[in-house]
Amino acid sequence: MTVNIAILGLGTVASGLPFLLEENKEKLVRLLNDEIRIKTVLMRDEETIAEARERGFDYDFVLDLDEILADEEISIVVELMGRIEPARTFISRALKANKNVVTANKDLLAIHGRELRKLAQENQVSLYYEAAVAGGIPILRTLANSLVSDKITRILGVVNGTSNFMMSKMVGESWTYEKALSEAQRLGYAESDPTNDVDGIDAGYKLVILSEFAFGMSIENDDVQHEGIRTITPMDVEIAQQLGYVIKLVGEIVEVESGVFAEVSPTFLPQKHPLASVNGVMNAVFVESIGIGESMYYGPGAGQKPTATSVLADIVRLAKRIQDGTTGKLFNEYVRETKLASPADVKNKYYFSVETPDTTGQFLRLTNIFTSENVSFEQVVQQKGDGSRAVVAIICHRIARTQLAQIKEKLMAESDFKVLNVFKVLED
Template sequence: METIKIGLVGLGTVGSGVLQMVENNQDKISNITGRKLSVKTIVVRDVHKHRNVDTENIHLTTELDDIINDPEIKIVVEVMGGIHPAKETITALLNAKKHVVTANKDLIASEGEELTSIARKNKCDLMYEASVAGGIPILRTIVNSFAADQITEVKGIVNGTTNYILTQMQQKNCSYDEALQKAQELGFAESDPTNDVDGIDAAYKMIILSQFSFGTHLKLDEMKIQGIRKMQLTDVEQASQLGYTVKLLGIARRINDGVFAEVGPVLVPADHPLATINNENNAVMVTGQAVGETLFYGPGAGGLPTANSVLSDIVSETKNIVLGTTGNSFNNYQNEADHVKASEIVYPYYLSLKMPDIPGQMLKVTQIMTKIGASFSQIVQTRNDNDSARVVIITHDMSKTQLAQLKEELDQKDSIDLLAAYKVLSN
């Protein structure tokens, strides 16, 4: 049986998982593709570093040219991470007529269009199933299973670090700082968790999901991105008492002829499927006009789950090589989208306010809400220790225009502070 040789760039957690799975699953891969797979060369920073995987019969090198100049190597897996030098590495590989598989969400979200164009020019494939939601095969599912359906919304928990932190706050009454420390101790959060806790990682994934769902390429600076760094345990507890769980959600929706996408904390009803996704797990909910709501759930990170998605790309690529169908884009859906106006984006909101515990303060809030044409659904007031009151409001549907007006009006009231404003998901 013919063997297809593979190159790896990077041998960290995911790279080691890919190597392990290629070795362990040979029989099934051969059965499906009619070819054997063999990792021939791996580019690493330090060839002498001790590793927990067997590399005895593999050429370890610090030189990318050892892969580029090897005509035997047909498929290369990039798992080094980051935008640079990963972009330059993948560009060089594609120009050398190598098919590339990557798990690099930052790169695909920001430079994917350019890299796809280079792949097409060289009649090569660029696949990146593992770039979103780790072990959940969501991108290929959207391409294949939703090909004939019109997707109206894609939303989900696409960052395991923030979901773990919020779960600890919800279930163990940890403060944000305590929950972050736990996540770091368990390896669910980096020593510098900025990309995760500030919502940037989730935003990159929503850019890719929007591309597949709506055919539209959004940019990071076009999205409102709010993380969980300022999340207060008080708000998590209050949300729970009102029947909600706080989750960091990425949401992308088709609104009229446009696409709206953003990332931020959202109050999810306790009986909603997304409310049950805890700890480091991810879930993506895809809503189609024909099929309705579908939920895809699984581990969002980790060596083997992500490696499994990488391997599914390798197997697909092997089939393409065997059938002679290489050179097609992973995602061919392209669609122009209009700009969505703030007045068209409508949600109920959770508002947390601090004000002096004296008569007349709620009247001021009511007058502002009346002025902007918004109304209350629920109001809860509690007294703080320092003669101030904390008022929590859940509104009826409000547009983002009205929310901006509310913030502007409250900024002019010296005695009232808006502590938090989060979207509320309806059932």
């Protein structure tokens, strides 16, 4: 029996599926004893249907989702339109019509994942989304299956290819943020409005999904703190290098006694850290756990074939479940009460870059502020000033987020100090 699927939207990722199905035909038939066939594709209008036909695609093209929902031959609906609406409504309707759903839509899952998973369960169908995090890296299934026996304590991820491409240029070739952005836009890596990528929003969506699989906790998108790469200057990059670090936009979810804490922030990574060598548009997820210890999953975070490969993996898994009569199981079955960490429990080292008057006594003033919060310095660098202003860069020992907030407040209260940047520093 053929497994018939319908695709919603025939863009970059969806157009990679026919190639993979053809190249992998023999393997898939061996695995399933069945063929997977794209039967129907939902298009936006007649014009896009005509264009698709011109590009050589030959499917049943429809403009109305109801035609797919009413087709009993179709058991899997693959949403590859992106964005929130109408994807949310279409997926909800497909689940209610007892269709299994595959999607790569991280934005939608981060914001409405809980509601969609509930709908899938209520209707005894499955919702899979391997491609939603780090495109071509099979990280979700690895966490759900292979790491089921391990207790994960922290996840660190370089999970936004656009910002990582830009940071690689800013670090490796001393480019400014503006130059890196315009090159990323020229190459098609960054959109004309790059906000989601450069401000850490996209990476935050992925942390919400990773937290489900790694910690069994469904955190809200708003629970992820995020800070982007816009404010990073060549001076920060240079100081990081002098002190033995590389700056990258890193997503972190850590479990401490009181709960989980998730944030996306520019981070000083020790040059020896495996994530420090993840460059260009590549992605990596670094997992710390009590059993394996440290492991890293590296690969292309986007792109037509890598992403379509993850989408097809979900389709094949679902086809198997349909054959076995086991649909309706959650993609990730590890679910527990969501508890957010108290800021006093979350501890890190931090880099502070502070502009001060270029006169004697400033260093003492800075020391007094840090000492008043019981915080000592680990490394200090003073950049040559212009005669009137100087920049002091400090890396402090491990402090709690509560202490961090106090120090920032005290530094900002000094009218002749200017806090240029404060970034997290990962320990060796």
